Amino acid sequence: MSASNSSMGRFRLVSWHMTALSLLAMLLAWLIIASPIGVPSYVIPGPFAVGEAWWDAASSGRLFIDILISVQRLLLGAAVGISTGILFGFIVGLSPTARVAVEPVINAMSGIAGIAWIPLALAWFGTGLGMSTFVIWNGMFFVVFANTALGVSRVQPSLAESVLTLGGGRWDIIRSVILPGAAPDILTGLRVGLSFAWRSLIAAELLGAPQGLGQWINQSATLQRSDRILAGCITIAVLGVILEYLLVSWIAARTVVRWGTITDASRGGAQ
Amino acid sequence: MAAQAIKSAYDGASPAISPRKVLLQAVDLCHGYEARGEKVVALDNVNLTIHEGDFVTVVGPSGCGKSTLARIFAGLTMPSSGQALYDGKLIQGASKERGMVFQELAILPWRTVAGNIAHGLEIAGTPKAERARRVAELVSLIGLEGFEDKYPRELSGGMRQRVAVARTWATKPPVILMDEPFAAVDAITRITLQEELIRLTHATNRTVVFITHSVEEAVFLGDYVVAMTARPGRVLEIVPIPPMGSERTWEDMIKDPRIEAISAHVFELVRGRKAPTARNEGH
Ligand SMILES: Nc1ncnc2c1ncn2[C@@H]1O[C@H](COP(=O)(O)OP(=O)(O)OP(=O)(O)O)[C@@H](O)[C@H]1O
Ligand SMILES: [Mg+2]
Numbered sequence: 087m088s089a090s091n092s093s094m095g096r097f098r099l100v101s102w103h104m105t106a107l108s109l110l111a112m113l114l115a116w117l118i119i120a121s122p123i124g125v126p127s128y129v130i131p132g133p134f135a136v137g138e139a140w141w142d143a144a145s146s147g148r149l150f151i152d153i154l155i156s157v158q159r160l161l162l163g164a165a166v167g168i169s170t171g172i173l174f175g176f177i178v179g180l181s182p183t184a185r186v187a188v189e190p191v192i193n194a195m196s197g198i199a200g201i202a203w204i205p206l207a208l209a210w211f212g213t214g215l216g217m218s219t220f221v222i223w224n225g226m227f228f229v230v231f232a233n234t235a236l237g238v239s240r241v242q243p244s245l246a247e248s249v250l251t252l253g254g255g256r257w258d259i260i261r262s263v264i265l266p267g268a269a270p271d272i273l274t275g276l277r278v279g280l281s282f283a284w285r286s287l288i289a290a291e292l293l294g295a296p297q298g299l300g301q302w303i304n305q306s307a308t309l310q311r312s313d314r315i316l317a318g319c320i321t322i323a324v325l326g327v328i329l330e331y332l333l334v335s336w337i338a339a340r341t342v343v344r345w346g347t348i349t350d351a352s353r354g355g356a357q
Numbered sequence: 358m359a360a361q362a363i364k365s366a367y368d369g370a371s372p373a374i375s376p377r378k379v380l381l382q383a384v385d386l387c388h389g390y391e392a393r394g395e396k397v398v399a400l401d402n403v404n405l406t407i408h409e410g411d412f413v414t415v416v417g418p419s420g421c422g423k424s425t426l427a428r429i430f431a432g433l434t435m436p437s438s439g440q441a442l443y444d445g446k447l448i449q450g451a452s453k454e455r456g457m458v459f460q461e462l463a464i465l466p467w468r469t470v471a472g473n474i475a476h477g478l479e480i481a482g483t484p485k486a487e488r489a490r491r492v493a494e495l496v497s498l499i500g501l502e503g504f505e506d507k508y509p510r511e512l513s514g515g516m517r518q519r520v521a522v523a524r525t526w527a528t529k530p531p532v533i534l535m536d537e538p539f540a541a542v543d544a545i546t547r548i549t550l551q552e553e554l555i556r557l558t559h560a561t562n563r564t565v566v567f568i569t570h571s572v573e574e575a576v577f578l579g580d581y582v583v584a585m586t587a588r589p590g591r592v593l594e595i596v597p598i599p600p601m602g603s604e605r606t607w608e609d610m611i612k613d614p615r616i617e618a619i620s621a622h623v624f625e626l627v628r629g630r631k632a633p634t635a636r637n638e639g640h
Contacts, residue, residue, distance in 0.1 A: 247433050248463035252477035252528060253453025262476070266467040345467040346510035 131313035140317035143302070149321070156287060156298040157325065162215060163222025164283050164333075171227045171279065172272060175234020176260075179268070185235075196228035200286050204293050218290050225286030226279040233278070237271025238264055269341055270348040277334045284326050299325075379445070380564050381407040381430055381532060386439035388425050399425040400436070401589035407566065409531075412558055414567045414579030417627050422590025423568045424460055427534045430566060431457045443532070453477070456530035458538040460568075462521050464509050470496065470520050471505040477528035495523040498553065500546075514541035519550065529561065536568045548607050551578055559603035572624045577610050582619075584626040593626050 113133060118124060120132035127135060143149035174192070178185045203224050211217035245267065246259045254262070291300025299318055306314035342348040383405040390397045399422040407413050415423050428434040429441045432451040441448045443455060456477075464473045471492050478488045496505055499519040509517055522538050539547045555578060558565050569575050575582045581597040599615055610616050 242461070242463070244459045244461050244463040245465060247431075247451065248457070248459060248524075249476075249480070250433070250451035251431055251453070251455065251457040251525070251530075252480050254477075254480045258480055262465065262468075266465070269467075341467070345508050347466050 128310070128312055131316060135313040136316045136320070139311065139313040140321070143314070143317065149302075152297055152299050152302045153321065153325065156291065156300070156322075157329075159215065159218040159291075159295075159298065160222065160283055160287050160329070163219045163287065164226060164280065166219055167223045167226030167279060167283060168230055168276060170223070171230025171275065172234050174227075175231045175268075175272075175275075176238055176264070178231075179235040179238025180260075180264070189235075192228065192231060196232075200225040200282070201289050201293075204290055207290070208294050213295050218287060218295055221286045221290040222283045225282040229282060230272075230275040230279045233271045233275025234268060237268030237275075240271065241267035266341070266345070266347075273334055273338050273342060273348075277330060280330055280333060281326065284322060288322060377408040377410055379406055380409045380411075380443065381405070381566070382440075382442040383426070383429075384440045384442065386426075386429065386436050386441060388422070388429065388434070388436045398589035400429075401591050402439070403590070403592050405583065405592065405595075407564060409564055410562050412555070412565045412567065412578060412580045413583060414569060414575035414581075415583045415585060416569055416572055416575035416623065417585030417590070418587045419570065420590075421585045421587035423570075423585060424536050425590070427457065427536045427566065427568055430532070431455050431534055433457075453481070453528060454530055455532040455534060456525040456528065458521050458525045458533070458535040460536040460540075462517055464517060464521050464524060466509050469506050469508055470501055470512070473509070473520050474523045474527050476524060481528060491527060495527055498557075499523045499550075515543060515546055518542055522550075526557075529563075532564045532566070534566045534568075537570065538567075539569075539574070547574075552606060554578065555605065556603055572620055572627065576616060576620045576623060577605075577607065582623055584623050586627065586629060596623055596626075 116130075116133055120127060120130050120135075124130070131139075140149070143152075174188070178188055178192075200221065204221055207217045207220045207224075211220055241264055245263045249259045249263055287298075288300040288303070291298040292304045295301060299322055303315050303318040306312075306318065338348065383403050386400055386403040386405075387398070388400040390399055403422075403426065415426065417423055425434060429436050430443075430448065432441075432448045432455065435449075443452075448455075465476070468476065474492045474495050475488050478491060483491070492505075496502055499522065501516060501519060501523075504512065504516065509520065512520070518538055518541050522535070525533060525535075539550055542550060551574065554565075557563070567575075567578055569578075576598060579598055580600070581595055583595055584593045585591065586593045596619060598619060599613075601609060601613075601616075
């Protein structure tokens with residue numbers, strides 16, 4: 087999309103409107119489905135019932151404790167998943183020997199569904215932070231790893247060579263060429279990885295961890311409170327969007343989007 | 358060796374045999390690539406001696422091994438056989454002594470114009486104030502004032518090439534290898550840059566190996582022209598250019614009948630229409 091400068095501002099406004107419009111359409115559809123002419127409210131509770139359930143949980147303070155616990159678990163798991171994923175991605179992307187040695191094993195492991203590990207993780211780590219960290223790491227590591235390795239191996243070789251002819255060494259190449267060069271793929275890995283991290287966390291909480299949003303949903307399910315289940319799901323979705331913004335979009339806007347090494351859909355394409 | 362090769366057959370143009378020290382040398386250089394089982398001979402027995410302060414231009418058809426030769430001198434490619442020497446020592450890897458302007462424009466998309474030019478100085482640990490002064494000097498030299506904070510994608514192709522040249526020039530390497538650095542610059546800017554380049558090299562006593570596919574550019578810039586032929590890549594002839602002084606302009610050159618004759622000769626050489634007049638070394 088080669089939007090000229092003058093039309094770009096307009097396009098941005100329109101794309102923002104489109105987001106609001108689609109949210110509004112969803113809300114409307116929800117209202118209709120949950121209305122007396124739609125399905126019964128114990129199957130799909132209406133927006134007002136869900137809002138009320140959310141407000142009850144929020145005003146009692148319990149919701150925020152659950153949010154705090156879930157976010158804490160997520161951040162710890164994501165920190166471990168991101169750092170190990172990027173580290174191993176760099177090693178495999180930079181060294182053909184490491185690639186041959188490690189990649190088949192990692193690829194084989196990545197095929198095993200995350201949820202399958204949860205019973206084992208409960209046995210190994212109990213119900214504490216160790217368990218959730220392992221499960222999130224398991225859900226996130228592979229996608230961060232694979233994208234980082236791809237990004238590192240895709241950097242134009244002559245960029246690294248140019249640093250050598252300027253008198254730079256290995257570290258200069260990693261810092262000033264490989265890291266920024268692989269940034270678009272690393273950020274893609276983070277974006278996808280974070281959504282995997284949320285899914286893993288909620289699964290871990292549903293299946294065993296005390297407290298947290300997943301556990302709140304689990305208890306609501308036992309009480310057959312579908313309004314609360316939906317309130318929990320929406321809370322998770324909103325938290326996911328906020329965290330994605332802070333960890334990925336915010337960084338991307340200051341790096342790859344600014345450099346023009348990635349096209350940003352929300353700006354109608356950078357090129 | 359080179360003394361024999363730099364023997365002119367033209368209008369009494371004095372051979373450029375200099376008492377200066379030998380800086381770069383290629384001795385029986387051969388290089389082959391192997392890609393998907395197929396072997397390509399990129400360089401076949403190339404011998405070349407370049408003295409300190411020389412401005413050498415290398416001209417030849419596409420695929421004759423010009424970039425390969427530059428990469429071997431830079432220390433980025435190891436020759437299949439033969440030797441490449443810098444200052445009498447075997448070249449065994451890249452070094453800041455031999456700067457290179459890459460054909461594929463290796464400027465960093467994530468650094469601004471100023472950031473790219475300052476890169477080598479940062480690596481060398483040049484103090485910030487000195488760095489800023491040097492960057493400003495080079496920016497004005499390449500005519501990019503006002504573009505210091507732009508990223509490469511915001512520049513035209515020709516502007517990017519000028520940044521690539523300045524980035525290599527910034528650290529003042531004794532040898533500068535330039536692989537078709539002005540290919541994407543418009544004809545008018547190119548002339549300005551060429552004249553500037555000649556003045557700069559003479560003023561700073563740099564040794565430059567300048568690769569081009571343009572015969573006119575090779576003849577205008579070079580103290581001597583290395584004419585190459587393709588498949589396999591060989592040095593056909595080393596053609597000395599009569600000294601025109603560092604203040605030469607295109608107008609002077611076009612008017613000079615000797616230059617016209619040399620251009621015609623080099624042109625026929627690289628097109629493979631004419632046998633070399635001087636004895637081709639190594640054969
Ligand atoms: N990395 C590579 N792998 C395989 N073959 C290569 C490689 N690099 C160059 N070659 C081959 O070697 C020969 C010389 O290539 P080189 O890039 O040195 O030519 P050149 O004179 O610089 O051409 P141009 O003017 O088009 O840039 C060509 O036939 C090319 O196909
Ligand atoms: Mg080339």
